[in-house]
Amino acid sequence: MDIDWGALGTVFVVALAAAVVLTVLFAYGIRGLSARETAREQGGSGVAAFTGSIVCFAVCAAVVAYGIYLIAA
Template structure:
């Protein structure tokens, strides 16, 4: 039995990078959905158009991050099945 150590190391490196990258993208998605448009100090502060736009942009970015994660999972399942 012979082990190709170079190929094994390559698989380990790529899987480590992809795992860290996917965790990072998912974390960005969670951060994007947890953004608040209104200040947390209480009171009836009016939300300016810039804050609402930033919140919508953060939410859109978060959904994009989640879509990237779902696409990576779907591609992994495709590679396993094919």
Template sequence: MNIDWAALGQVFGVSLVATVGLVGVFTLGIVAGSPRTAGTTPSPLARTGAYLCYALCLAAVAYGIYLIAA
């Protein structure tokens, strides 16, 4: 049994970057959608940015499921 270490390293690197990026975008959405002080609501622009981050995360997950199922 031979292991292609270069391919394994490439998969590891892409997985690491994708995971950190996706978690970062989701965290940005949480921060953008949270109120700055108690009792206030985020601005419409911040809320739109949060929804955009969530949509990007949803698209990435849906694409991953598509790749697995195809």
């Protein structure tokens, strides 16, 4: 039995990068929602922060859906 260490390393690096990117995007989404609430408390609208958070959450959902597609296909 031979282990292809190069392929294993590639899978590890891609999985680590995907986890980091997904975590950062989700954190920015939460931060955007918080910034919207802060802006609304100070009399602003917070539309830009809300739009940014929706984009971050949409990208997170797309990455998760693509991962599920890769597993199921």
